Amino acid sequence: MDGRDRDGEGRARSARPRDGLGRPLPYGAAGVERQPEGVVRSPAATVEEAQRLLDAGMPFHAHEVFEDAWKSRPRAEEALWRGLAQLAVGLTHAARGNPIGGARLLRRGAAGIEAWAGTGAGAGAGGDPYGIDVRGLVLWARELAVRVEGGAAVDAVREAPGLRGGLE
Template identity: 35%
Template structure:
């Protein structure tokens, strides 16, 4: 599911997709052959655990567009009980992308969406300091709205606790799984058999 950071493809005259253009670190497409600009890199983690560790490292390097792409693998593999947790974490990264793109309205709106999702969880969950993220979202959105412009809000490093972050496909498990979880082909709600009740994220929620 893609929204503000959606992938854009050039099209040939017959409508077929052209080769993807390079992107800057905020995910903006650049002309073919662009040089001298730090580019977004493609990442292909083999397991959800690898995707999570890579997403955290990219987040801490303020490569937030790439971080959100890696963390989507975690969200897609998450059980229903943790889906809003990981989507909320991703939305914080996406709000950071909006800041990097000087998009005030997008940043404020996405911080609000992230806060609403994350507040549904305990202060610490899956080795993540959820309370820290909620407080940051609230403070950043308020500061941006007061300023009426994109300002420095002190984007934090990933709020990992000593035992985390970690992923589990089983919400009852109180520690990381003993075996790696393969990266899924798509979100869990798209892989359910027909007729299974679902609760997909709202349109445009990311």
């Protein structure tokens, strides 16, 4: 055995507790419960759960929800869910005080979802996929990237975007 923490299937998975931004805490510390991996949700349930986590200041955990969608949804939707995961992890890095990584991931995520604006894919209202406000998220991400690069401190709760429009 290599001494690493393993999950029930033997995959390497750190058992260290984590805070709301996904940072590891010392063993034995009180942390935030981790998101289960490999959960298959409907697009609506994915957006709802990710929004709940974003509103709670846990963008790292929202990223994991989007990552599950990225891996379980049809391949044609991969760029949408991957881009949303990148936005969430970009907010995570920005809130952790990593302006370079935060801005880079926010821009990468915005570029990844931008082509989905107005596509009407899924059951979206207003022409956006699954009711996700793609244009608003792209604008939010690019504006936040500029502010982060300019030295702005980021509070994950105050900066949480509304996935279906506005700050929720």
